[in-house]
Amino acid sequence: MVEYMQFTNEMSGKMEKIYNHIAIEKKWKQNFENIKINKDGKPKYYCLDMFPYPSASGLHVGHWRGYVFSDVISRYKMLLGYNVLHPMGFDAFGLPTENFAIKQKIHPEDVTKNAIKNYKRQLKDIGAIYNWENELSTTNPDYYKWTQWIFLKMFEAGLAYEKEMPLNWCPSCKIVKSNEEVKDGICDRCNSITTKKMLRQWMLKITNYSERLLTGLEDLNWPYKVKKMQSDWIGKSYGASIQFEILDKNKKIEVYTTRPDTIFGATFILLSPEHPLISDISDWDNSKVSKHIVSLERLQEVKEYIEKSMRKSTIDRMSSKDKTGVFTGLYCLNPLTNKKIPVWISDYVLSDYGTGAIMAVPAHDERDNEFAKNMGLEIIKVIESEDELYTGYGNLINSNEFNGQTSKEATENILNLLEQKKIGRKQTNYKLRDWVFSRQRYWGEPIPLIHCENCGIVPVRIEDLPVTLPKIDSYLPTDTGESPLASIESFVNCKCPKCEKSAKRETNTMPQWAGSSWYFLRYPDSKNEKELLSKEALENLPVDMYVGGIEHAVLHLLYARFYTKFLYDIGVINFEEPFTELFNQGMVLKRPSENEKPQKMSKSQGNIVNPDEVIEKYGRDTLRMYILFMGPAEIDVEWDDSSIEGVFRYINKLYKLVIENKDKNIHHNDLEFLQHKFIEEITNRIENFSFNTVISGFMEYTNKISAKAKELGGLNKDLLNTMVLLISPFAPFVASELWQELGNTNNIFEENWPKFDIEKTRENTVEIALQINGKVKKKINISTSDSKDIIIKLAKKELGIENENTKKEVYVPNRIVNIVL
RNA sequence: GCCCGAGUGGCGGAAUCGGCAGACGCACAGGACUUAAAAUCCUGCGGUGGCAACACCGUAUCGGUUCAAGUCCGAUCUCGGGCACCA
Numbered sequence: 007m008v009e010y011m012q013f014t015n016e017m018s019g020k021m022e023k024i025y026n027h028i029a030i031e032k033k034w035k036q037n038f039e040n041i042k043i044n045k046d047g048k049p050k051y052y053c054l055d056m057f058p059y060p061s062a063s064g065l066h067v068g069h070w071r072g073y074v075f076s077d078v079i080s081r082y083k084m085l086l087g088y089n090v091l092h093p094m095g096f097d098a099f100g101l102p103t104e105n106f107a108i109k110q111k112i113h114p115e116d117v118t119k120n121a122i123k124n125y126k127r128q129l130k131d132i133g134a135i136y137n138w139e140n141e142l143s144t145t146n147p148d149y150y151k152w153t154q155w156i157f158l159k160m161f162e163a164g165l166a167y168e169k170e171m172p173l174n175w176c177p178s179c180k181i182v183k184s185n186e187e188v189k190d191g192i193c194d195r196c197n198s199i200t201t202k203k204m205l206r207q208w209m210l211k212i213t214n215y216s217e218r219l220l221t222g223l224e225d226l227n228w229p230y231k232v233k234k235m236q237s238d239w240i241g242k243s244y245g246a247s248i249q250f251e252i253l254d255k256n257k258k259i260e261v262y263t264t265r266p267d268t269i270f271g272a273t274f275i276l277l278s279p280e281h282p283l284i285s286d287i288s289d290w291d292n293s294k295v296s297k298h299i300v301s302l303e304r305l306q307e308v309k310e311y312i313e314k315s316m317r318k319s320t321i322d323r324m325s326s327k328d329k330t331g332v333f334t335g336l337y338c339l340n341p342l343t344n345k346k347i348p349v350w351i352s353d354y355v356l357s358d359y360g361t362g363a364i365m366a367v368p369a370h371d372e373r374d375n376e377f378a379k380n381m382g383l384e385i386i387k388v389i390e391s392e393d394e395l396y397t398g399y400g401n402l403i404n405s406n407e408f409n410g411q412t413s414k415e416a417t418e419n420i421l422n423l424l425e426q427k428k429i430g431r432k433q434t435n436y437k438l439r440d441w442v443f444s445r446q447r448y449w450g451e452p453i454p455l456i457h458c459e460n461c462g463i464v465p466v467r468i469e470d471l472p473v474t475l476p477k478i479d480s481y482l483p484t485d486t487g488e489s490p491l492a493s494i495e496s497f498v499n500c501k502c503p504k505c506e507k508s509a510k511r512e513t514n515t516m517p518q519w520a521g522s523s524w525y526f527l528r529y530p531d532s533k534n535e536k537e538l539l540s541k542e543a544l545e546n547l548p549v550d551m552y553v554g555g556i557e558h559a560v561l562h563l564l565y566a567r568f569y570t571k572f573l574y575d576i577g578v579i580n581f582e583e584p585f586t587e588l589f590n591q592g593m594v595l596k597r598p599s600e601n602e603k604p605q606k607m608s609k610s611q612g613n614i615v616n617p618d619e620v621i622e623k624y625g626r627d628t629l630r631m632y633i634l635f636m637g638p639a640e641i642d643v644e645w646d647d648s649s650i651e652g653v654f655r656y657i658n659k660l661y662k663l664v665i666e667n668k669d670k671n672i673h674h675n676d677l678e679f680l681q682h683k684f685i686e687e688i689t690n691r692i693e694n695f696s697f698n699t700v701i702s703g704f705m706e707y708t709n710k711i712s713a714k715a716k717e718l719g720g721l722n723k724d725l726l727n728t729m730v731l732l733i734s735p736f737a738p739f740v741a742s743e744l745w746q747e748l749g750n751t752n753n754i755f756e757e758n759w760p761k762f763d764i765e766k767t768r769e770n771t772v773e774i775a776l777q778i779n780g781k782v783k784k785k786i787n788i789s790t791s792d793s794k795d796i797i798i799k800l801a802k803k804e805l806g807i808e809n810e811n812t813k814k815e816v817y818v819p820n821r822i823v824n825i826v827l
Numbered sequence: 828g829c830c831c832g833a834g835u836g837g838c839g840g841a842a843u844c845g846g847c848a849g850a851c852g853c854a855c856a857g858g859a860c861u862u863a864a865a866a867u868c869c870u871g872c873g874g875u876g877g878c879a880a881c882a883c884c885g886u887a888u889c890g891g892u893u894c895a896a897g898u899c900c901g902a903u904c905u906c907g908g909g910c911a912c913c914a
Contacts, residue, residue, distance in 0.1 A: 160877075230832095231830085231831070231832075231908085231909085234830080234831065235831090235909060235910085236910085237910095238830075238831090238909075238910065239909095239910085241910090241911075241913065245914085261914085262913095262914070263914060264913095264914065276914090329912085352912095354914095355911045355912080355914080356912075356914090358913095358914060359913045359914085360913075360914075364914050365914085366914085367914085371914060372828085372912090373912055373914075374914075408836085435913075436913090437910095437913050465835050516882095556908090559909085560909090604893095628861040635839090635840095635851085635852075636839070636840090637839065637840065638840085641833095642907090643839075643840095644838095644839075646838080646839065646853070648853060648854070649838090649839065649852065649853050649854090650853095651852095651853075652851090652852045652853060653852080655852095655867095656851095656852085658867095690843085694843090698840075698841085698851090699840095699841070699850090699851085701851080701852090702840085702841075702850070702851035702852070703850095703851080704851095705850095705851055705852070706850070706851060709851090717898080773847090774847085775846085776847095777846090777847085777895080778847095779894075779895090780893095780894060780895045781895095782847050785847070811862090814894050815894090816846085816894055816895075818846050818895095821847080822846045822847070822895085824846080824894055824895060825894090826894050826895095
């Protein structure tokens, strides 16, 4: 054996082996990095971590939670005989790096390089096995060539389009933010209040995929919560679109409603300020007014209202829920009541949902009710209810021939009538909006398009990809909202691929999400220069297990699903859903100080636990096992400096037990039973991802067999081999060492996961509880082969109630007897 | 406001199907070893009463179903998360 594993016990003065994590981990670390496993003929298993965004501050123990989890799964699957693909890469384009670079005056490319180097060191440090030969980085031109290629394919398919639109604009970051990146009107990066700005943007028609993104969720083995969040985000609703004729204007307003049953209560029509019928406000002057639907005398007031609401920031528009509006001076006809109802404009009506117009039913909608009261408009109740405002379903009143019908019946019947009259039809709607895909920043993939005066927008030729990002010194964002690339003449000026005349490059870059929306497809074939991935590489896909944080529940996971469906449609891949199973690990929290609430670890909070220190004191195995032991893997847990001691003590105990018994040869039925029962339990718990109970299971088992070893005078090699093998995915360093100590010459990861014999897990006797009227009175051992009658008889005897009358006798096999007197 | 989750000792948590609540670990207390400390080992550790055997209470609160409820049903409270004028 290795010399450095011998230590003098200071107490006894004897030379003996004690657990020395520093020496053991040093010895085995290299071995894990260079591990080669035979893959031939094995079924594939693709275990994927959400690849990290390499920040300058490096990894803390919180980040390790997911990585330890996926490493355990990968090692376990390897032992089960799978050909495991467990790759790692880096998602490095985007704002955090660019902002850091600006602050530190280091080029983003160098920031990225350094951060990646540090991340790789740390990832290797936990003893995680990764297929480093498949590594990729989104900022590498060999990679983003294909990010651009996918964009061009989408452009070709008509999914990418340009749009001048009011966008969320963060005045501090000087960047356009997608709806997903703005919460409550606040920028998710810098927390400043966002405003609206009209800008030309590239959009992706993700809404073409709304229905498939929704139905595709059904068969996925994902946490319920994530599926729910995605389907809420897509937000499908069932309703109707109905046309209202504008009196004297020969024009119609189409509205969307989910409650056609309340149409008799529709007492006014509302348009959003951006509604197409009125939105070309800049042209407005009195001479052209006949073109517009607004009456002449109302023009000035309407114009002022619209301008005011366009100026409002997102937060103002949402925070002041006071309903404001302006009357257009015009009227529509309610098609079923034939009553004249006024047309108003209000900014609580959203322009980009439904038709941008609604029929207001103030008796049965909270918002319409408030608006009607503010403006003194008519309120007509059409659903029977005692409340003045009732938003539920019920029986119809004041609705002519539909009176007395339920909402459900009336919806059906009214829809039929509207369809007959050709003024309405069933309609579904989605909350999902198209994806704002361009960014006016430097550190991203250039959008591979060219603007030509003759030919319009022309895609870069495939063979000219990638359009590389020029390495420049000045990449600060501009106040105008233009990309910093716009000022780089050597980048902007180019030739039109069609007509060869001089033209200008698109200067917007792609959002941070672009590279991460498809990276999982690239890993199996990350060096392929000819195609995105080869047919052979497809065999590794889709991803069987995707491990990452819940924060990506909607955005990343939805975008990745969208890309996958698109690439399926154009025949690049042969599956529609990228991630068969998803696991969201919880965060590791820490109290910044004793009286505060536990918080997410972050450098700014100053509550980071540095893994390097923990490793030095307790070792990698202890840290790995403690991270799993802390609590259920999917729940947030709080780091506790003293609890980790228990895990360290355990590994010491285990080490000692194996060393002391490795040459003994004691066999016993009890040991055999414990061993097989243990294999069964550990395997079940792993399959359920209940890793905290796996660890407690190891502790319990070790306690039990230690006691047995004392009783019997030792253990045997088979039992110890099995135990070490079972713990190897969790504590790979000490397991490798003990495997060798036990006399095995092969690498422990070439072994097979232990099997248990179900016959040997059956007990002959078992302790059951005896209850009278549901209360435990006594515990006895019974033979498992005894019949119910025998056991009940025995129970009554034990309880001293043989002669009493019983109302009921319940026996639950191997658990309990309950006698009701 | 709407939609999801979750409430178990001093703490983290355990408890397949409704079947012995508190596994495992931390902290704490007592003991052994030691000149002493650390480490290690042993014992105890939900509450109340009792010398004890034991009895009663106990899984956020109230009620229900059941021979039996942490687990199922109804209501309430608290905490966490998601969405938020989506008609």
